[in-house]
Amino acid sequence: MSESAKAFLSGGFGGVCLVAVGHPLDTIKVKMQTSNEYSSMADCFRKIVAKDGPRGLFAGMAAPLAGITPIFAVYFWGFDLGKQIARVVEGKGPEEQISTAGIMFAGGFSAIPGSAVMVPGDRIKVILQTQGEKKLYNGPIDCAKKIYAEEGIRGLYKGTALTLLRDGPGSVAYYGAYELMKVNMPNAVPGGASGALSTIFCGGMAGVFNWIVAVPPDVLKSRFQTAPTGTYPGGIRQVATELIAKEGVASLYKGLAPALARAFPANAACFLGVETSKKVLNMYM
Numbered sequence: 001m002s003e004s005a006k007a008f009l010s011g012g013f014g015g016v017c018l019v020a021v022g023h024p025l026d027t028i029k030v031k032m033q034t035s036n037e038y039s040s041m042a043d044c045f046r047k048i049v050a051k052d053g054p055r056g057l058f059a060g061m062a063a064p065l066a067g068i069t070p071i072f073a074v075y076f077w078g079f080d081l082g083k084q085i086a087r088v089v090e091g092k093g094p095e096e097q098i099s100t101a102g103i104m105f106a107g108g109f110s111a112i113p114g115s116a117v118m119v120p121g122d123r124i125k126v127i128l129q130t131q132g133e134k135k136l137y138n139g140p141i142d143c144a145k146k147i148y149a150e151e152g153i154r155g156l157y158k159g160t161a162l163t164l165l166r167d168g169p170g171s172v173a174y175y176g177a178y179e180l181m182k183v184n185m186p187n188a189v190p191g192g193a194s195g196a197l198s199t200i201f202c203g204g205m206a207g208v209f210n211w212i213v214a215v216p217p218d219v220l221k222s223r224f225q226t227a228p229t230g231t232y233p234g235g236i237r238q239v240a241t242e243l244i245a246k247e248g249v250a251s252l253y254k255g256l257a258p259a260l261a262r263a264f265p266a267n268a269a270c271f272l273g274v275e276t277s278k279k280v281l282n283m284y285m
């Protein structure tokens with residue numbers, strides 16, 4: 001089996017591990033980003049559980065679970081493709097380590113195919129996570145059908161530019177941090193293999209670096225994607241200027257705490273899933 005196919009399959013498995021661990025914290029993050037009724041993560045957690053029970057924390061999880069496998073498969077495949085491009089540009093062989101700039105390039109590159117598959121599922125997820133009492137949508141399929149009926153394919157791709165703005169720089173930080181930390185760990189082995197503990201630490205930190213960079217565009221994206229059609233004719237600039245004017249610059253970092261709280265465990269699980277499944281694939285294929 002080719003390295004690209006292995007990157008695709010192990011990325012998909014990593015994505016499943018990430019959702020299983022990270023979705024409840026993602027729900028808290030999106031609720032805090034789109035409403036002012038919560039004073040802290042703990043307050044948000046309490047209010048969700050009081051209102052909807054523990055199930056409330058898992059609202060909208062079917063869409064990312066079904067969607068995250070192909071999304072992470074494509075991201076990790078895109079990263080591998082980016083590394084292959086960098087390797088050719090740098091004139092390196094398949095076993096040779098590419099430069100830091102090459103890794104950063106590959107990370108940013110992965111956001112192009114990654115965002116293309118991520119946006120529709122991500123829009124459905126934030127809408128389901130933030131729908132109030134009225135429950136306009138009966139799950140992800142109903143939500144997708146209604147968006148498509150009302151807004152067409154453009155509706156499903158609403159927020160694409162903001163997703164690229166979030167995941168381009170975010171993926172540079174994500175893959176860059178993981179790869180660079182991994183080769184500098186005390187137990188690092190040439191070629192990249194390392195123990196489970198380093199994978200957990202480097203994977204968790206990759207998630208943290210990703211979100212430090214990604215939260216401001218993510219706040220704008222959540223606002224934009226959940227606003228009624230026609231609210232922001234001026235696009236990204238209008239979302240940003242209105243948010244800053246009404247709620248201050250600090251509001252761009254709304255949801256940072258839950259994003260970081262989710263980032264470490266979810267991405268530690270993701271990279272552990274990726275590395276473990278890659279080892280299994282290497283053993284048998």
Ligand SMILES: CC(=O)O[C@H](CC(=O)[O-])C[N+](C)(C)C
Nearest residue numbers: 075167170171174207210263
């Ligand atoms: C926004 C997002 O999906 O970030 C991923 C990490 C996470 O915590 O979900 C990283 N990446 C964009 C590289 C897939």
